[in-house]
Amino acid sequence: MNEVLKKISGIGIVPVIKIEDIENAVPLAKALIDGGLPIAEITFRAAGADKAIKAIKEAFPQMVVGAGTVLTIDQVKAAKDAGAEFIVSPGFNPKTVAYCNEIGMPITPGCTTASEIELAIEMGLEVVKFFPAEQSGGLDKIKSLAGPFANMKFIPTGGIDLKNLSTYLSFDKIIACGGSFMVKEEFIKNKEWDKITALSRQAVDIMLGFEIAHVGINAANEEEALSVANMFGMLFNMLVKNGNSSIFAGTAVEVMKAPFLGKNGHIGIKTYSIPRAKAHLESRGIKFNENSVKLDAKGKIAAIYLEQEIAGFAVHLAQK
Known part of the structure; x- marks a missing residue:
């Protein structure tokens, strides 16, 4: 498995973040690190996502930072130039995947069907995003897909929170879960960094179950x-x-x-x-x-x- 994906697997939870105000990027990243989650998927649903990625990587080089909701090759280029280490897309776009492969950028495209996973395998991918997870059949659907595709790993995102996090992560074909429950837009807008840290720490505690x-x-x-x-x-x-x-x-x-x-x-x-x-x-x-x-x-x-x-x-x- 790609080294970045190994790091993601080790962390286990990927906060999916929409940052409207670039000034919030660094304090948000610190809140996540303090909560035990040194990782962020900054979505391109908000303008200036590349600037947020750059600000976080400059402030915290040790943090694993990627770009989410990436729909075009131009967005991949912008994310890479900003310092992104991985790309996440909501669906499977062969052109975007091919370009990421060409430049050596790990990408986890959204796949919820056997046909999409076959395409992912054909293009050399080892991990795909399962999105939207709960609405697409949840863990039962992932387990069904994992049967014929024994070597494929998944990052489910969508509808995952503190209540079902450990259930998803108990399946060994899932390397991590994506979610925004600890980084909701209102938390970021209101600069509730302590709440983000507390929810992140709670998620880590649930995941590890010491x-x-x-x-x-x-x-x-x-x-x-x-x-x-x-x-x-x-x-x-x-x-x-x-x-x-x-x-x-x-x-x-x-x-x-x-x-x-x-x-x-x-x-x-x-x-x-x-x-x-x-x-x-x-x-x-x-x-x-x-x-x-x-x-x-x-x-x-x-x-x-x-x-x-x-x-x-x-x-x-x-x-x-």
């Missing part, structure tokens, strides 16, 4: 581990289960039979998507121990440890 999976306790040996696990089991009516390298008391307490990672032990944090959680944490400067990766039977990441310890505990992400 929660404690278990706490691991380091014991000196198997005898001590069994004693500790039995104590938790007796006190809190937890079922004790002896495993190869550890003993569980219920599902929340794991006692290691020999010292493992972390001075005191480890803490597992469950998330809906380890790759997205990893990308979001890395964007905040967190480093991971790549040698700690554990894969599941399908070859996907099942767990990975952070490099740093917290209060003497190693911390790892675990797939829900």
Whole structure:
């Protein structure tokens, strides 16, 4: 997959923005970054979209910025000159797609039918926009299309909000969801940057779904581990289960039979998507121990440890 599309997949949510006043571009971008969404799709539905793209990229070079509602080759040229890194169009225009391919610009055209997806595949695309998502059959329609087109990925946009965001993102053929619920026109017009940040953070929280999976306790040996696990089991009516390298008391307490990672032990944090959680944490400067990766039977990441310890505990992400 294209590197820009990989970044979009890691972020998981694409704010779709109409900016009428260029002065709002930079503070809006900061509000999104503060909310954990360093990405923006600036639509050409408003005049001066290219100026907004340029202003954001100059202020925040690390932000992934693209152009939306792109209908013509001239708009592609204007977006590229302004610093746009990806193009989104509401429908499938072969001329626009061909031009983007020619200049190496990632484009996700709107496709809601099998015929449109076949055209996209013929033109070498790996990801398409599914728009308008809810009105075109929603997740059920995407799953139906994903059957015969197993290698195609989707970015659904239209009718997606905090209520159905996690449902869409639970399907592994969806790399991200587009939406404007956190960047409504009235929020931008009224300069409600705090509200945009709060809604963005709420969306990220829903998408990642962080929660404690278990706490691991380091014991000196198997005898001590069994004693500790039995104590938790007796006190809190937890079922004790002896495993190869550890003993569980219920599902929340794991006692290691020999010292493992972390001075005191480890803490597992469950998330809906380890790759997205990893990308979001890395964007905040967190480093991971790549040698700690554990894969599941399908070859996907099942767990990975952070490099740093917290209060003497190693911390790892675990797939829900």
